[in-house]
Amino acid sequence: MKKTLRIGTRDSELALWQANRVKEGLESLEYQAEIVPVKSHGDLVLDKPLYEMGITGIFTKALDIAMIRGEIDIAVHSMKDVPTALPRGIVQGAVLKRADASDLLIHKGDLAFLDEAGTVATGSLRRRAQWLHRYPEHSVENLRGNINTRMRKLQNSSWNGAIFAAAGLERISPFEGTDIDPGNRITLDWMVPAPAQGAMLAVAMEHDDYGRQALDRLNHRDTEICTHVERQFLRVLEGGCTAPIGAKACLENDDIVFNGILLSPDGKRKHSVQKRAPLKQYTVLGEQCALEILKNGGKETLEHIRQYQDQRPGTTASS
Structure with a gap:
């Protein structure tokens, strides 16, 4: 039985553009879909940097809540804004082909x-x-x-x-x-982008077989692999999406090439890692690179970051 898939999105111009690309993709596969705009707290508070607000996933929480309440079936995000751990019951449905990550x-x-x-x-x-x-x-x-x-x-x-x-x-x-x-x-070709920058993520409820199967048909496997490595690097460093961490993975023939970076907020401390590995190792590459950063002074820099965040009103070490 066909149903109309309700696509939740922030109501900014860019977010609506992204949601409409998912809608068009689903409709091209003969699914019915509609856009449901949802206002996020990150859109309402504009006088503070994200890292001072003490919230991980600030642009995704409102959509998570709407999905759990059954108000929407699918949520579309800029993947770099999504916490590395999705809320219980919400799963990755499709990673769309990445645009320019620069x-x-x-x-x-x-x-x-x-x-x-x-x-x-x-x-x-x-x-x-x-x-x-x-x-x-x-x-x-x-x-x-x-x-x-x-x-x-x-x-x-x-x-x-x-x-x-x-x-x-x-x-x-x-x-x-x-x-x-x-x-x-x-x-800025010298600047390492945020993990998953340029990629779009569509999520669905774990129990929604219809929505998950629809999104699976939009998934771009190469982008899924690269963003997995980048987000694993981020997760192991425990940086959250507002820490000074950059990561970029690319596929080159049968290899995956990774570049990761961790800095102190003032830019004075810098740790970087570059690795090339066979594609079959992509499931562990991000973790290996993060552990190398931690081993070579990254632990001390992460503690410095936590202290920096603790000194700012309303922030937490995990922001």
Whole structure:
């Protein structure tokens, strides 16, 4: 018996774009689907960086609750926002083919600041730490909100630039209404992205065979493998999705190539690992790389991160 699959999503432009790609994919397979927008707490509180809010999975909790209550059948997320442990009863249904996982610097046309004092903006602790590691004389300001809001804040500020995910800028066009040239961008190929950045995740209830079978037909196996390695690396480091941890896995022929990084929030401490392994080892590669980081000084840096978070009002060591 066919039923209409209710797809839950945040109501930002980017989130709706993602949910509609899942809807289109399901409809192309002759399933019936509809979009159900759900407001998240992360969309409502815009005056604090995520790492100061003390909540893991802030953009996913509202959808988790709606799913458990039976208000939606499927939830669609930016995979990098999803905690490594899903709530009981909710399971991974499909990882869609990944878009560009890079970080981009959007600037105002003058790059002289890269060689002198400058100011960039980001709400990501990972981006902040990597930028300060490379440009220790710079200032990094907090920048929150959806992509359109952040672009307007950049235009109306004295900042030299701001850092965005390339995938988000591919999916929507936030330059409209600003005087920032869309060409004023630099791919930060030296910056390691967040685990699963650029990938979309659709989840369903474990007992919902119909929804799970539908999503399984949308799954992109190569992206699923790479994001598994990246998220396993994150899970073992116990960093949560707001810690200064980056990870990127790529498939090259019959191998998987991994690059992982852990930094202190101020960017002064940096631990990195690069490995190439046979593809059949992907189930353990992320853990092996994380353990190598921990063995080579990462434990001390993680303790430093916890102390940093404990000093901020309303945060917890696990944020």
